[in-house]
Each structure stands twice: as C-alpha cells, then as structure tokens.
Amino acid sequence: MRTIVQIGLPAGIQSAVFSIANIVIQGAINSLGTEVMAASSAGMNIEFVCYSLLNSFSQACTTFVGQNRGARNYGRCRKTMGVCLGEGAIAAALLIAFAVFLGRQVLGLINPDPAVVQYGYMRLCTILPAYAFSMVYEAISGYLRGFGMSTPPALTTMIVICGLRFFWIAVVFPVSHTFQTIMNIYPISLGLNCVCLIALLLILHPVRMLTKKRVQGA
Numbered sequence: 001m002r003t004i005v006q007i008g009l010p011a012g013i014q015s016a017v018f019s020i021a022n023i024v025i026q027g028a029i030n031s032l033g034t035e036v037m038a039a040s041s042a043g044m045n046i047e048f049v050c051y052s053l054l055n056s057f058s059q060a061c062t063t064f065v066g067q068n069r070g071a072r073n074y075g076r077c078r079k080t081m082g083v084c085l086g087e088g089a090i091a092a093a094l095l096i097a098f099a100v101f102l103g104r105q106v107l108g109l110i111n112p113d114p115a116v117v118q119y120g121y122m123r124l125c126t127i128l129p130a131y132a133f134s135m136v137y138e139a140i141s142g143y144l145r146g147f148g149m150s151t152p153p154a155l156t157t158m159i160v161i162c163g164l165r166f167f168w169i170a171v172v173f174p175v176s177h178t179f180q181t182i183m184n185i186y187p188i189s190l191g192l193n194c195v196c197l198i199a200l201l202l203i204l205h206p207v208r209m210l211t212k213k214r215v216q217g218a
Contacts, residue, residue, distance in 0.1 A: 014158055029182060074211065126183040157193055
C-alpha cells in the first residue's frame, strides 16, 4: 500500500491542481461572452478524445517499464520509452492534420454557428499542435513512474504548467483581453514543461542510477 500511495498520490494531486488551473482559465474564457464559451466547450469535447489517445502511450510506458524494471531488463525499459515516443509522435501528427483539415467540419456538427466554429477552430489549431509537447512529457513522466519516481515529474508539472497558467491569467490576460491570448498559454506552458521534463530525465537517469546501485551492491 505504501508503494502504491508513493506512486499514485503525486499523480492524483497533479490532476487535482490541473483542474484548479483549468477552472481559472475557464473563468477567463467566460468573461469573453457566450459565443466564445460555446466555441471553447465544443473544442474541448474534441480535445478530450485526442488527449485520451495520446495519454494512453504514457500509461503503457508506465506499465511496461515497471514490468521490465522488475525483471532488471533496463535495456527494454529504454526501448519502451522510445517506442511510446515514436508511436505517440505518429498519433500527434495525425491529430494535428485532423485539426487543420477537418476541425471546422467537426465543430460544425457540434454547433453550426459560424462565430462558434471560428473560435473553436482557433482553439483546436492552437492546442492540438501543442499536444505534441504533452505527449513527450507524459511519456517521460510515465517512464519515471515505471521506476517508482512519481513525485519529481508531478511537482515539475504542477509548478511549471499550473504556476505559469495562474500567472498568465492574472498578469498577461488583463493586458490583452482576447481569446487568442488565453489560448497562447497552452503551447507556452506545455512546451516549457516538456523542456523541464527532458532535463529532469537527464538528471535522474533511472537506468544509470539503478545500474550503479547494482554494481555497488555486488
């Protein structure tokens, strides 16, 4: 139970803090009127499906890395992350193409209002390409969780993404009170967090750390 809590609790807290950040962003969106609210809601319905698809690679990474870590097959752990990143990149490219070429048509099925479609398409074209960053850092987080390192990626994500979004809505949005200004925080925060998670992976380097412990133990 202690091990489960050590791995699962940080991820759960991360999701809770994400929800608070999303509430703050939604409050800013609501201040822009009903058309923007409807467009954002329509875009989010599509994004939830897309995010679930990309996040599945992170879940798979955690599972297979954990299994191979238990078997002390560290080479396969690294291969697992490589496969997840490669397949996730293909999925992200397909989602970006979907947003660009079919986004307007799908949004029109949800709400045919031209203004709603326009704002919703703006959201899709801003956020879905940024999910490429999300796919990378989620795979890295899943890789580290497979080694039992759940707190470092969770703390990094909460500080970088949630902290930056709180700052953006409190400081930047009042100066430029537009829907695009709100949307811009997504690629900025996701991209910065991706860089931070890559740096964290290089610092922690779980395979090297465990190999070193085995050598010292021998």
